[in-house]
Amino acid sequence: MIVLGIETSCDETSAAVVDATRTIRAHIVATQLEEHQRYGGVVPEIGARAHLEKLPQIVSETLRQANLGLEDIDGIAATAGPGLIGGLIVGVVFAKSLALVHKKPFLAVNHLAAHGLTPRLSDNVEFPYLLLLVSGGHCQLIVVKSPLHFQVLGSTMDDAAGECFDKTARLLNLPYPGAPRLEAVARQGDAERFRFPRPLLHHPDPNLKCSFSFSGLKTAVRQSVSQIDQLSAQDISDVAASFQAAVADILASRTSNALAVCKELQQPLTAVVVAGGVAANQYLRGRLQAVSEAHGLPFVAPPLNLCTDNGAMIAWAGLEKLRLGADDPLDFRATPRWPLQDLQLPGTVRN
Numbered sequence: 001m002i003v004l005g006i007e008t009s010c011d012e013t014s015a016a017v018v019d020a021t022r023t024i025r026a027h028i029v030a031t032q033l034e035e036h037q038r039y040g041g042v043v044p045e046i047g048a049r050a051h052l053e054k055l056p057q058i059v060s061e062t063l064r065q066a067n068l069g070l071e072d073i074d075g076i077a078a079t080a081g082p083g084l085i086g087g088l089i090v091g092v093v094f095a096k097s098l099a100l101v102h103k104k105p106f107l108a109v110n111h112l113a114a115h116g117l118t119p120r121l122s123d124n125v126e127f128p129y130l131l132l133l134v135s136g137g138h139c140q141l142i143v144v145k146s147p148l149h150f151q152v153l154g155s156t157m158d159d160a161a162g163e164c165f166d167k168t169a170r171l172l173n174l175p176y177p178g179a180p181r182l183e184a185v186a187r188q189g190d191a192e193r194f195r196f197p198r199p200l201l202h203h204p205d206p207n208l209k210c211s212f213s214f215s216g217l218k219t220a221v222r223q224s225v226s227q228i229d230q231l232s233a234q235d236i237s238d239v240a241a242s243f244q245a246a247v248a249d250i251l252a253s254r255t256s257n258a259l260a261v262c263k264e265l266q267q268p269l270t271a272v273v274v275a276g277g278v279a280a281n282q283y284l285r286g287r288l289q290a291v292s293e294a295h296g297l298p299f300v301a302p303p304l305n306l307c308t309d310n311g312a313m314i315a316w317a318g319l320e321k322l323r324l325g326a327d328d329p330l331d332f333r334a335t336p337r338w339p340l341q342d343l344q345l346p347g348t349v350r351n
């Protein structure tokens with residue numbers, strides 16, 4: 001079984017061909033760094049136009065590199081949500097057209113599910129596993145039970161972890177894309193210099209054990225930075241390190257709570273996995289590894305190029321759906337909002 005996957009939900013135009021043996025036959029990721037750099041963030045309209053311009057060539061080049069024609073492909077997958085609607089429409093319409101012309105199944109992939117299933121592509125992780133999904137728009141703890149069954153234990157009440165990284169990086173005048181640069185400068189910083197808050201860490205409400213909040217942290221960082229007259233390189237590194245330590249404390253403590261909840265519920269788990277763009281952060285990976293080991297579970301984090309947005313995860317998630325006979329009708333619409341809880345609603349699960 002071989003699936004072509006297309007990702008256009010944000011600022012990467014990407015295509016990949018992946019097979020059932022978990023081999024990535026070809027994979028191209030074109031970032032829109034240059035298009036958005038001068039604005040300091042992603043501009044949706046510019047992004048959608050860039051996807052439209054680049055996608056046809058990226059798909060044909062991916063197939064060429066895989067040495068395959070569309071007749072060899074068993075299914076065509078595209079991110080159908082959540083994400084920026086202009087880009088999503090470009091990818092979904094392109095994939096549906098290919099599916100229609102070549103009489104192949106079309107697979108509408110949920111972007112969050114694709115991040116969450118990536119550790120199965122990279123490390124063959126078995127269901128059920130605990131997933132910490134940390135991206136630019138989401139922060140959730142989830143028990144992944146099947147390609148279509150994601151049990152959400154807790155989510156963020158305000159911002160996502162990635163968004164918080166991006167805003168802090170901007171506050172520190174680090175150039176776009178800020179998060180990887182923030183991580184780099186934090187290596188020279190003193191994480192003890194600023195004692196930023198860890199919202200919800202000791203909150204007594206048991207229903208908030210697996211929830212996240214980052215807005216108080218964001219405000220505290222802004223206040224500290226505004227009190228410094230002229231930010232020196234050392235100040236920037238110290239704020240970055242103190243901020244990163246606070247985020248990691250929040251994420252590690254919530255993950256530990258989620259593992260305790262699973263134990264109480266007698267929910268078996270094969271592993272703890274982290275996915276989404278923030279999972280690229282090495283410091284965070286180290287902290288999560290320690291939490292997993294303390295609970296006697298293996299820790300899995302996909303390779304860096306599969307953490308941030310990419311077509312291989314879309315092809316893989318499409319392949320997982322195709323194996324279940326869960327391909328989608330050609331009137332399936334791209335949707336900017338598509339919570340994981342609704343995964344089983346659209347589409348046609350046949351078995």
Ligand code: KG4
Binds near residue numbers: 134162179280282309
């Ligand atoms: O999954 P992703 O590529 O796109 C979304 O689906 O949102 O995640 C993007 C997020 C960005 O907000 C960025 O801040 C974060 O991933 N990110 C990082 C790092 N690299 C990317 N956060 C922390 N450390 C990094 N090295």
Ligand code: ZN
Binds near residue numbers: 135276
């Ligand atoms: Zn993503």
